[in-house]
Amino acid sequence: MQTNHIQNQKANDIIRKCVHCGFCLATCPTYQLLGDELDSPRGRIYLIKSSLENNHFSDESIKHLDRCLTCRSCETTCPSGVEYGHLIDIGREFVEQKRPLWQRVYRHSVRKLLTTPLLFNPIGFIAKHSSKQGKSITPSVGSKKVLLLGGCVQPVLAPNINHSVKNILAKLGYDAIETPQKQCCGAVDQHLSATQEALIKVKANIDSWLDFEVETIISSASGCGLMVKDYPSLFDQSDPYYQKAQAVSGKTQDIAEFLVDKDLNQLNLEKSNISYHEPCTLQHGQKLAGLVNSILQQLGYTPAPVKDSHLCCGSAGTYSIFQPKLSQELKINKLQHLQASNPQMIVTANIGCLMHLQKDTKIPVKHWIELLNG
Ligand code: SF4
Numbered sequence: 001m002q003t004n005h006i007q008n009q010k011a012n013d014i015i016r017k018c019v020h021c022g023f024c025l026a027t028c029p030t031y032q033l034l035g036d037e038l039d040s041p042r043g044r045i046y047l048i049k050s051s052l053e054n055n056h057f058s059d060e061s062i063k064h065l066d067r068c069l070t071c072r073s074c075e076t077t078c079p080s081g082v083e084y085g086h087l088i089d090i091g092r093e094f095v096e097q098k099r100p101l102w103q104r105v106y107r108h109s110v111r112k113l114l115t116t117p118l119l120f121n122p123i124g125f126i127a128k129h130s131s132k133q134g135k136s137i138t139p140s141v142g143s144k145k146v147l148l149l150g151g152c153v154q155p156v157l158a159p160n161i162n163h164s165v166k167n168i169l170a171k172l173g174y175d176a177i178e179t180p181q182k183q184c185c186g187a188v189d190q191h192l193s194a195t196q197e198a199l200i201k202v203k204a205n206i207d208s209w210l211d212f213e214v215e216t217i218i219s220s221a222s223g224c225g226l227m228v229k230d231y232p233s234l235f236d237q238s239d240p241y242y243q244k245a246q247a248v249s250g251k252t253q254d255i256a257e258f259l260v261d262k263d264l265n266q267l268n269l270e271k272s273n274i275s276y277h278e279p280c281t282l283q284h285g286q287k288l289a290g291l292v293n294s295i296l297q298q299l300g301y302t303p304a305p306v307k308d309s310h311l312c313c314g315s316a317g318t319y320s321i322f323q324p325k326l327s328q329e330l331k332i333n334k335l336q337h338l339q340a341s342n343p344q345m346i347v348t349a350n351i352g353c354l355m356h357l358q359k360d361t362k363i364p365v366k367h368w369i370e371l372l373n374g
């Protein structure tokens with residue numbers, strides 16, 4: 001756990017790297033939509049800096065920080081290596097204590113709804129996107145074990161994703177053990193500044209996952225994968241969990257990273273004209289831009305280039321709940337670009353983007369991994 005002093009120090013170290021060049025403004029979705037410097041990465045860095053110095057976050061500052069998607073597009077653009085994602089998390093943690101009571105209650109309720117299976121599962125069942133398709137393949141005796149992050153909302157909303165991952169891995173000689181739904185990665189708590197509750201989940205996950213003694217932990221939701229890879233940043237280096245978090249982070253791979261050097265010729269492919277939406281958590285967070293596209297191309301798909309593919313679709317965790325207007329504008333733009341090539345299907349790599357995009361298009365939206373289990 002990190003104290004306010006450590007958090008302040010960490011924020012200052014990040015802020016000092018910013019040379020105010022403004023390159024990040026051109027690739028920030030909220031700056032593009034609103035044209036206000038305070039809705040840009042540079043403006044928000046300034047707001048966090050002055051608010052921390054004065055120990056005061058005004059309502060105006062909170063508004064501009066809340067509009068940030070945490071898409072980390074600015075990190076990809078920044079020539080100085082400013083770790084904006086970590087900075088906004090620190091800023092938000094301070095902001096949380098200053099929010100009016102109604103906002104805190106609303107945010108708490110949404111967080112509990114999403115992270116408590118007993119509450120979420122009945123709603124998720126009604127909003128379900130897809131069911132398992134085809135039989136489950138039993139891994140052959142002697143298959144190498146890997147751990148599959150089951151996720152908390154994905155198994156309820158789109159169980160066909162993990163089903164597809166397990167089948168594909170079984171065909172390639174791997175036995176994927178799925179973690180139970182209650183083992184949420186902690187991202188929802190962390191992004192809604194419930195740091196203590198996130199840490200309880202993170203520590204329990206670390207202890208449980210290290211017990212499996214597998215070499216690889218696979219994630220099929222790029223948002224969860226990013227959170228798990230980022231676990232070490234939640235601990236001070238003197239904390240005993242820091243080393244364990246590094247061990248878990250080092251073993252974790254997105255399914256695309258795991259498959260990229262495997263022989264995929266034996267898979268049955270569902271060939272169709274597709275358009276690929278690359279989640280921010282994969283391209284800007286995990287820095288794996290282009291990886292899924294290159295696998296799809298090797299498999300004979302020709303996803304058409306998508307205009308502004310670096311921009312967020314507006315899903316961004318709980319952003320679509322708390323900032324519905326901006327989220328909707330981003331989605332409409334994204335769908336326009338994804339549909340420009342008249343695809344039969346849109347594929348992506350994160351359950352949040354998938355559900356968000358599907359709400360406003362009749363074209364089926366799937367996880368790209370489902371194509372490989374056709
Ligand atoms: S994280 Fe995204 S929305 Fe937030 S400042 Fe950076 S580019 Fe803009």
Ligand code: SF4
Binds near residue numbers: 018021041078080081
């Ligand atoms: S965050 Fe990076 S790109 Fe943006 S103003 Fe600072 S140094 Fe320049």
